[in-house]
Amino acid sequence: MDIATEPSFRQSVDLMFNRAAALLDLPPGLEEKIRVCNATYIVRFGVRLRGRMHTFVGYRSVHSEHKEPVKGGIRFAPVVNQDEVEALAALMTYKCALVEAPFGGSKGGLCIDPRAYDEHELEQITRRFAYELIKRDLINPSQNVPAPDMGTGEREMAWMADQYARMHTTDINAVACVTGKPLEMGGIKGRVEATGRGIQYALQEFFRHPEDVAIARLSGTLEGKRIVVQGLGNVGFHAAHFLSTEDGASIVGIIERDGALWNPKGMNVQCVRDWIVETGGVRGCPEGEFIADGASVLEAECDILIPAALEGVINMGNAHAIRAPLIIEAANGPITAGADEILCKRGIVIIPDLYANAGGVTVSYFEWVKNLTHMRFGRLQRRQEEARHALLISELERLSADRGWQLSPDFKDRYLRGAGELELVRSGLDDTMRSAYQSMREVWHGRRDVHDLRVAAYLVAIERVARSYRSKGL
Ligand code: NAD
Numbered sequence: 001m002d003i004a005t006e007p008s009f010r011q012s013v014d015l016m017f018n019r020a021a022a023l024l025d026l027p028p029g030l031e032e033k034i035r036v037c038n039a040t041y042i043v044r045f046g047v048r049l050r051g052r053m054h055t056f057v058g059y060r061s062v063h064s065e066h067k068e069p070v071k072g073g074i075r076f077a078p079v080v081n082q083d084e085v086e087a088l089a090a091l092m093t094y095k096c097a098l099v100e101a102p103f104g105g106s107k108g109g110l111c112i113d114p115r116a117y118d119e120h121e122l123e124q125i126t127r128r129f130a131y132e133l134i135k136r137d138l139i140n141p142s143q144n145v146p147a148p149d150m151g152t153g154e155r156e157m158a159w160m161a162d163q164y165a166r167m168h169t170t171d172i173n174a175v176a177c178v179t180g181k182p183l184e185m186g187g188i189k190g191r192v193e194a195t196g197r198g199i200q201y202a203l204q205e206f207f208r209h210p211e212d213v214a215i216a217r218l219s220g221t222l223e224g225k226r227i228v229v230q231g232l233g234n235v236g237f238h239a240a241h242f243l244s245t246e247d248g249a250s251i252v253g254i255i256e257r258d259g260a261l262w263n264p265k266g267m268n269v270q271c272v273r274d275w276i277v278e279t280g281g282v283r284g285c286p287e288g289e290f291i292a293d294g295a296s297v298l299e300a301e302c303d304i305l306i307p308a309a310l311e312g313v314i315n316m317g318n319a320h321a322i323r324a325p326l327i328i329e330a331a332n333g334p335i336t337a338g339a340d341e342i343l344c345k346r347g348i349v350i351i352p353d354l355y356a357n358a359g360g361v362t363v364s365y366f367e368w369v370k371n372l373t374h375m376r377f378g379r380l381q382r383r384q385e386e387a388r389h390a391l392l393i394s395e396l397e398r399l400s401a402d403r404g405w406q407l408s409p410d411f412k413d414r415y416l417r418g419a420g421e422l423e424l425v426r427s428g429l430d431d432t433m434r435s436a437y438q439s440m441r442e443v444w445h446g447r448r449d450v451h452d453l454r455v456a457a458y459l460v461a462i463e464r465v466a467r468s469y470r471s472k473g474l
Contacts, residue, residue, distance in 0.1 A: 010087035015337040020458030037086040043132045060138045063089035063105040066468040071103035073149030080109030094461035095354040101365040130163040141176035148180040157181045176371035179364035188367040190425035196238020198359015201433035216326040216349035226302040228253035231309025241269045253297045260297040261288030307334035329353035352454035382418035
């Protein structure tokens with residue numbers, strides 16, 4: 001493959017699928033059934049804004065319905081196209097299978113630069129787009145459940161949920177039609193941070209295995225590791241913030257639209273984020289030295305590279321120059337299939353997107369279940385759990401009183417506190433990221449014909465999807 005023949009995003013995903021599928025003994029025809037995207041709906045609709053009609057183009061792709069509902073975010077970006085949405089929908093199928101979220105894969109997008117419209121205009125556009133999807137059951141709690149992605153967040157999800165409720169006034173589960181909603185609209189604690197938190201848990205799990213760390217030519221823990229992150233949006237910000245404030249890693253490079261910041265001593269991620277929110281970019285931020293050619297910082301020397309912005313940023317044009325020994329794909333598809341081959345040959349370890357950024361869909365799954373049960377997690381058991389802990393503490397205190405032993409107040413406080421929704425969500429997410437890593441790792445180390453985590457992840461996912469089709473008799 002040379003640069004001129006670099007495949008499209010969807011072809012890249014298919015190539016990665018093919019590499020893994022070639023190692024499986026699937027019945028004839030099933031491989032293709034799993035790979036192809038079942039359907040893509042394209043909608044063109046008009047909205048009257050600023051005194052004239054504006055036409056918008058939107059997409060919703062359903063990759064696989066081996067489990068329903070299908071699930072996947074909706075992104076708002078000027079470059080959204082069918083190829084991209086189908087690639088992202090396919091990734092969702094494999095991602096859900098890998099983390100055992102009981103969904104098929106889907107994805108949506110609207111060609112729009114959200115920064116070009118005010119809030120009221122965006123609401124009109126979003127509601128109209130949602131209307132088009134809802135009337136075709138492409139938003140529906142039991143069939144197709146969107147979530148936020150690039151350019152969308154809680155606000156857009158709230159508009160979509162409200163639009164669905166208006167059109168289905170007697171559906172008792174209406175609120176489960178999208179996830180990533182604000183708390184007061186049926187959202188769940190920990191969803192906004194979930195994908196970034198998942199990146200942190202994925203890296204923590206990776207560093208629990210010294211043999212894996214050694215393959216990446218690294219050693220020790222996350223403490224002091226130099227990290228470069230591209231894209232300080234929802235995913236990139238939370239990942240970089242948690243890794244620096246909770247794991248002792250050092251964020252030495254931050255790449256944004258207008259350029260990059262570099263500081264070998266590490267940056268305060270919250271300060272950089274505040275600067276971006278205030279000024280629209282990183283230029284002039286005192287946390288680091290400004291570098292106008294932001295993309296060049298992808299090639300900087302560091303321990304861990306976290307591309308968390310958009311697809312195809314590491315391609316056959318720069319794969320030879322990447323110096324990070326470990327890359328974790330926070331964005332979807334940041335490494336093209338061609339670049340993947342080059343990086344793997346160079347011994348660079350890649351923690352693949354379908355695993356790394358699955359934190360979002362995992363917590364979306366928890367939110368959907370919460371919506372269907374109509375009760376927040378922990379509501380029934382929290383006080384009962386606290387009462388049992390209090391009983392144990394009072395017995396311990398009685399027994400140790402004669403010996404003059406005392407429990408430390410910090411231990412008592414922490415032990416007595418029952419788990420609320422946020423603690424339960426984080427625990428469920430951590431468990432999911434650990435188990436999914438274990439399942440990839442078993443294949444990575446257990447099969448002689450598997451040399452990287454991406455092929456391992458695809459193998460686990462494809463086998464699970466195939467099993468699901470087979471059990472339906474297909
Ligand atoms: P976002 O819109 O919140 O953030 C994207 C960030 O990237 C923004 O800060 C933007 O300014 C920056 N950016 C855009 N173009 C850039 C460029 N050329 N160079 C450097 N920075 C650039 O989006 P997000 O929700 O954080 O999503 C980022 C990636 O993570 C996407 O690939 C998305 O599909 C993936 N993802 C998101 C979620 C989620 O829960 N939000 C879940 C899974 C995967």
